[in-house]
Amino acid sequence: GDSVTQMEGPVTLSEEAFLTINCTYTATGYPSLFWYVQYPGEGLQLLLKATKADDKGSNKGFEATYRKETTSFHLEKGSVQVSDSAVYFCALSDRASSYKLIFGSGTRLLVRP
């Protein structure tokens, strides 16, 4: 079945460092891909999404490009802030299961001042 694999955390960075969180997927069809963020004590918020190959999703300085050839959707940010500390989830949805999201295990990011 469809699945999402994320890099293990926690990821600890200093403020203004470059961030990459790896995400790869397995899907039988042509899924849409998402990054969600969960701040402490809160629900999930959609960070960005991409619906077809080579699409780039971007929001709040975060970017991710849908790479069909490598089945990847890595999250990047050029300069992280302390306020970016949260848990980041990669997720997919495809036409076969269009009513649900399949999530990766989540990657905790801790940004130190």
Next chain:
Amino acid sequence: KAGVTQTPRYLIKTRGQQVTLSCSPISGHRSVSWYQQTPGQGLQFLFEYFSETQRNKGNFPGRFSGRQFSNSRSEMNVSTLELGDSALYLCASSLEAEIITDTQYFGPGTRLTVL
């Protein structure tokens, strides 16, 4: 615009009891989905409702059930609680739940602890 609201936010129950969780979607949203979040299993899909009909169900035992009302509010019920049911239960709403085009908005969750 008010977001997705879930009640209660925290709940403590004992094994064998049953529990009902409530979710009020964003106004105008007709689809409600439920997810279970645990440290061991991560985020897992429970079920999704649209216009009072369950359209999709995850791999959970029959003890987990849900329903949606005509005003799109949804409840989920867990009967005969087990220790492993301790989790954060998240509700999400969207206009139609064609996830490829719609955005799912999540509530803050209900933290259920089973003793």
